[in-house]
Amino acid sequence: MSKLALGPLLYFWDREQVFDFYKKAAEWPVDVVYLGEVICSKRRALNREDWLELAAMLKQAGKEVVLSTLVLIEADSELRTMHHIADNDEYLVEANEMAAVQRVAGKKSFIAGPHLNCYNHESMALLNELGAKRWVMPVELGEETLQALIDRRPAEMEVEVFAYGRLPLAFSARCFTARAEGLPKDDCQLRCGDYAEGLLVESQDGQPFLDFNGIQTQSAATSNLIAAVPRMVEMGVDMIRLSPQHLSPNSVLMAQVVNAFAGVLNGSLSVADAEAAIEKVNGSTSLCNGFWYGEAGMDWQPGEIPETV
Amino acid sequence: MKKVDLVCPAGGFPALRKAVDSGANAVYMGFRDSTNARNFPGLNFDERSAAQAIKYAHDRGAKVLLALNTYPQPQSWSTWTDAVDRAARLGIDAVILADIGLMRYATKKYPDLRLHLSVQGSATSAEAIEFYREQFNIQRVVLPRVLSLAQVERVINNTDVEVEVFAFGSLCVMVEGRCYLSSYATGESPNTCGACSPAKYVEWSEGPEGRDVRLNGVLIDRYDQVESAGYPVLCKGRFNVKGKLDYAIEEPTSLSVLDIMPQLIKMGVAAIKVEGRQRSPAYVEQVTSVLRAALDAAESSPDSYVAKPEWVAQLGRVSEGTTHTLGALEREWQ
Numbered sequence: 098m099s100k101l102a103l104g105p106l107l108y109f110w111d112r113e114q115v116f117d118f119y120k121k122a123a124e125w126p127v128d129v130v131y132l133g134e135v136i137c138s139k140r141r142a143l144n145r146e147d148w149l150e151l152a153a154m155l156k157q158a159g160k161e162v163v164l165s166t167l168v169l170i171e172a173d174s175e176l177r178t179m180h181h182i183a184d185n186d187e188y189l190v191e192a193n194e195m196a197a198v199q200r201v202a203g204k205k206s207f208i209a210g211p212h213l214n215c216y217n218h219e220s221m222a223l224l225n226e227l228g229a230k231r232w233v234m235p236v237e238l239g240e241e242t243l244q245a246l247i248d249r250r251p252a253e254m255e256v257e258v259f260a261y262g263r264l265p266l267a268f269s270a271r272c273f274t275a276r277a278e279g280l281p282k283d284d285c286q287l288r289c290g291d292y293a294e295g296l297l298v299e300s301q302d303g304q305p306f307l308d309f310n311g312i313q314t315q316s317a318a319t320s321n322l323i324a325a326v327p328r329m330v331e332m333g334v335d336m337i338r339l340s341p342q343h344l345s346p347n348s349v350l351m352a353q354v355v356n357a358f359a360g361v362l363n364g365s366l367s368v369a370d371a372e373a374a375i376e377k378v379n380g381s382t383s384l385c386n387g388f389w390y391g392e393a394g395m396d397w398q399p400g401e402i403p404e405t406v
Numbered sequence: 407m408k409k410v411d412l413v414c415p416a417g418g419f420p421a422l423r424k425a426v427d428s429g430a431n432a433v434y435m436g437f438r439d440s441t442n443a444r445n446f447p448g449l450n451f452d453e454r455s456a457a458q459a460i461k462y463a464h465d466r467g468a469k470v471l472l473a474l475n476t477y478p479q480p481q482s483w484s485t486w487t488d489a490v491d492r493a494a495r496l497g498i499d500a501v502i503l504a505d506i507g508l509m510r511y512a513t514k515k516y517p518d519l520r521l522h523l524s525v526q527g528s529a530t531s532a533e534a535i536e537f538y539r540e541q542f543n544i545q546r547v548v549l550p551r552v553l554s555l556a557q558v559e560r561v562i563n564n565t566d567v568e569v570e571v572f573a574f575g576s577l578c579v580m581v582e583g584r585c586y587l588s589s590y591a592t593g594e595s596p597n598t599c600g601a602c603s604p605a606k607y608v609e610w611s612e613g614p615e616g617r618d619v620r621l622n623g624v625l626i627d628r629y630d631q632v633e634s635a636g637y638p639v640l641c642k643g644r645f646n647v648k649g650k651l652d653y654a655i656e657e658p659t660s661l662s663v664l665d666i667m668p669q670l671i672k673m674g675v676a677a678i679k680v681e682g683r684q685r686s687p688a689y690v691e692q693v694t695s696v697l698r699a700a701l702d703a704a705e706s707s708p709d710s711y712v713a714k715p716e717w718v719a720q721l722g723r724v725s726e727g728t729t730h731t732l733g734a735l736e737r738e739w740q
Contacts, residue, residue: 216597306645
């Protein structure tokens with residue numbers, strides 16, 4: 098049976114908000130929690146000790162804790178931070194670019210993160226030989242390629258799918274939040290912290306299109322693959338990733354998302370009811386699932402809804 | 407000091423001829439399919455035209471590089487390995503790869519085939535480059551357009567692999583190889599299909615508020631009657647952020663390193679690259695000639711080098727948009 102994973106927090110929330118979020122997450126039915134800053138090295142609301150404290154707390158709560166590395170590394174200081182994460186002896190590491198892979202290759206088992214560009218069986222086999230025990234599918238791939246890769250995966254290579262949350266679509270040297278605020282990146286004043294859900298980018302005719310999260314560009318729509326969960330279980334997907342979102346008192350909204358997915362997985366909730374719960378959490382934010390069906394990622398396919406797993 | 411290579415785009419035979427005749431040390435091309443990141447209608451080479459092009463270049467002392475820089479998926483894996491086989495058969499001087507699976511295939515089957523890491527491989531540090539050198543013995547890396555000039559120098563000082571940087575052309579704002587904006591809007595991206603914002607999804611229409619251009623239904627830009635309209639690459643459109651309409655990601659502009667040519671040479675770049683396999687032979691001729699002159703001037707007298715106004719003007723005429731930028735090389739841009 099597939100398990101649930103909580104992906105790394107992509108937004109810049111306050112230290113207190115982050116601690117509160119993970120205290121709640123410790124009680125949720127998720128098996129794996131990815132931790133750490135993956136977007137911007139200037140975000141230092143939490144220092145290394147804070148993250149390790151959260152890691153210890155979650156491990157204590159029975160979670161598998163994985164420390165994620167920065168997606169785009171440019172400065173030496175960012176390399177050093179990556180080294181600290183990669184060299185830790187206690188927790189698994191999610192490598193999100195090749196310098197991190199180079200650091201851990203042949204030394205320890207690691208997770209090949211969604212930003213590594215592993216699109217085929219030969220790439221997967223190589224990463225597996227170097228120590229990757231789990232592969233997170235790049236978000237622009239869908240069911241067909243997933244099946245082809247599951248058919249050809251090395252023994253004991255786990256597979257994880259990004260199944261919920263605004264899609265991480267692009268990264269840049271430029272900070273788009275700072276640009277929108279009229280500030281240079283070197284004096285960004287950490288304005289991304291003002292946007293707990295990112296900064297909405299709309300087309301001129303009012304269509305929500307993208308979402309700026311510092312140097313990252315996300316989809317404006319929330320990707321929601323809950324209707325595909327039964328199919329994922331059937332295919333043998335090991336891990337279903339939910340991306341933290343919906344900052345709310347006591348994290349009730351994200352808890353509802355987690356419970357919707359958990360309910361479908363354990364058979365206590367129909368897909369239709371789970372989908373309704375997720376729509377309610379998202380309110381006016383639209384949903385998308387096109388990548389799963391091999392279509393434009395922004396598309397929403399209602400599809401056939403299977404009753405349960 | 408070793409001379410810096412000028413690497414120019416060849417979308418077809420006429421462009422290749424212009425590049426070689428105008429002073430390119432190397433040209434880069436792609437096959438006529440989704441194995442390269444300029445998979446546009448009417449562009450690129452089949453095996454026969456590639457052989458003729460290679461002969462033309464080699465006879466004149468220019469090298470030919472082949473871009474195989476998209477990411478194959480299992481269902482169509484053999485299309486990409488066939489392309490590697492074809493490249494080896496043709497006697498290509500180097501293959502520009504992005505996918506680690508394909509690099510593994512090439513290394514095993516053709517240990518003598520020279521490999522360059524494509525910009526799409528997204529290696530932004532010496533440590534990432536070292537991964538590719540150790541695993542596949544890559545000889546050169548094309549750096550993503552995300553590093554500042556100081557960071558480029560740090561990379562060069564910390565690797566034995568030759569470093570190639572972009573010198574002129576359309577500017578990717580996002581780190582190359584890991585941008586899914588195009589597939590989010592259309593289902594096709596550079597990684598999967600070899601094209602960004604593909605032309606078949608572009609629709610123009612005249613409305614009461616101006617001339618609209620959409621990509622798969624998403625309004626990318628709206629022009630009034632006096633504005634000149636450009637191709638709707640989705641990161642160069644005008645969008646509303648916090649109620650303000652602007653080029654939220656980047657304006658239509660071209661990268662140009664004309665002003666910093668001596669610095670690039672001094673810090674030890676092995677090659678400078680011109681973007682634009684989708685552009686006309688006239689563009690290739692113009693840009694190659696100017697950069698050849700600039701490179702020669704900067705190499706022979708770096709201290710007195712200045713970018714000549716006529717070079718700037720010539721490049722300005724073929725630029726995307728009306729402005730040029732150093733992009734991420736300059737901290738203020740970031």
